Amino acid sequence: MSQAHMAARELLRTSISRDALIYTKTILAVYGQDYEFEWIFDIRNISLEPEVMSAIASLFWATYADLPECQIGGIETASLPLIAAITLEGSRRGKRVHGFYIRKSRKKTGLLKQIEGQLTKAPIILVDDLINTGSSFGKQIELLGKDGHTVHSIFTLVRFRTDDAYETILNRGVHIDSVFTLEDFSLPYPLNHTRAPKLSFQQKNYFHSKRPDLGAVRQKSTPIPYEHTLLWATDNGHIWSLDRDSLKPKWHRKLGIFSPQHVFTTPLLWEDTLFCGTHNGLFYKINARTGAIQNRRSLGQVLDTPVALPDAHILLLAIKENPNSGKLVALDMRTLDTLWEHPTKGPLTSSPILRTNGEFLAIDSLGYWYTGTAQGVKRCKPGILAATSGKPAYSIESDQVTWITTQGDIYTSPAASPRPKKLLTIDFGCYSALSTYDHLILVPSVDHTLYALSRIDGSLVWKFKTAGRIFASPVADNNIVYIGSNDARLYAIAADSGQLLGMFQAHERITAPIMIESHDSILVTTYANELLRLQINRTSNGAALAQ
DSSP: OOHHHHHHHHHHHHHHHTEEEEEEEEEETTTEEEESSEEEEOGGGTTTSHHHHHHHHHHHOOOOOOTTTTEEOOOOOTHHHHHHHHHHHHHHTEEEEEEEOOOOSSSTTTTTOSSSSSOSSSSSEEEEEESSSSSSHHHHHHHHHHHHOOOOEEEEEOOSSGGGGGGGHHTHHHHHHHEEEEGTTTTTOOOGGEEEEEEEEEEEEEOOOSSSOTTOOOOOOOEEETTEEEEEEEEEEEEEEEETTTTOEEEESSSSSSOEEEEEEEEOEEEEEEEEOOTTSSEEEEETTHHHHHHHHHHEOOOOOOOEGGTTTEEEEEEETTTEEEEEEETTTTOOOOOEEEEEEOBBOOOOEOOTTSSSEEEBBEEEEEEEEEEEEEEEEEEEESEEEEEEEEETTTTTEEEEEEEEEEEEETSSSSOEEEEOSSOOSSSOOEEETTTTTEOOOTTEEEEEEETOOOOOOEEEEEEEOSOOOOOOOEEEEEEETTTTHHHHHHHHTOOOOEEEOOOOOSSSSOOOTTTEEEEEETTSSEEEEEEEOOOOSOSSSSO
């Protein structure tokens, strides 16, 4: 180690110790759980200081001196000063060096890009100030791999864990180089937070419907099993019939000729007919075997999957007329004629709930309850006069409904009549559906957290934190809760404890609920019109969760 290298390392260590290592109690999320730490690194506090940038660049090029050409990239925002310093110093040294960065979320306007900068065929080195669990780097590796780019190495200033915690990354041939470990600052490794996964996921089949609406960050439709096929409506206005085994198309129908008629909600399959609403207010009746359009009418924006009253051949729909008003509409399944409609005091957020006694219940965004039968709405009562969000959960066993307000207040009540009982207050509301499983009420929130409440007393049983907002709805089976997140990850969580069992890193946001095919197979959709079949592998031992 040269004197210049030693001097740069000591300057950086001293600067971090003095100005970036803060001794204070703080809560950090590790593998979905909150843990209390006695310290936190705030390297962004010093990363734009000229002498620090110079030291980082010098240490980087001492590590990769033999590389004549490379690309330096990382995820915003901590990596940006490092990328700038390293690329400038590399150019000064005569290296062929390129810089790029990855957005935490795809841009919602303009070119909708997630990777900024021009990528070449040169080796890629990802940089960041810290590496803790490695999950952020795992996401970047997957995203770059989707476009055929291979990551050569990872360069960080401080490493939190030993090599066994990063086995998933290392097994892909990616080197990890860190200037410091926690021991350099007399801090212990947080080994007690590292767990081997009990589940792993292997992609078996893949289908992609082109030209997704990437500007619409919201829950989108999920596939529907039908005989030996899967019927799937994608946001570009296509209805697909896919072979269930291979996910290869059997037929598809484009809704609209000159412009796409976006489909965001999951259609309803009834017998051999598919009922589908588009974002521009058209409603279709489609032959599920052939894709032939049997009927179409202008109706208004359908907000959720229609509810079928089969004995009466009636469809119940929640319709949005404008941002401030909505209505409940009953259609004849055979003709799509309107049988009755009922205006609501506030906009609706989801279709009605069909109760076991044959009545329905709808809750609008102002908190009013509408109950009725196939003949129409019978009663309208205020439930809790507060703005509601998401889709309520209904328990068949107890005939109870649970819902959430935009302020994060969670209520439950008998479905027969509103008698609200407040269970809990969380930080934000919900953009998706609450659900029940066994003794739990599962509440996904845009505060990045999935909450599990007791159905008995409403107490918090556990909570699990993801790295992105949650628009997907939880699905539970075999004591496992599956939830997708805007961080493009699917999480498998133990229903009894809230512990992470396994994780799958996708390329794009997962905003819709998964579909369980069997004990060992699930279907996952992303908001970019991707459909993935994942095989679930159960292991007694495994690499630590460093994806």
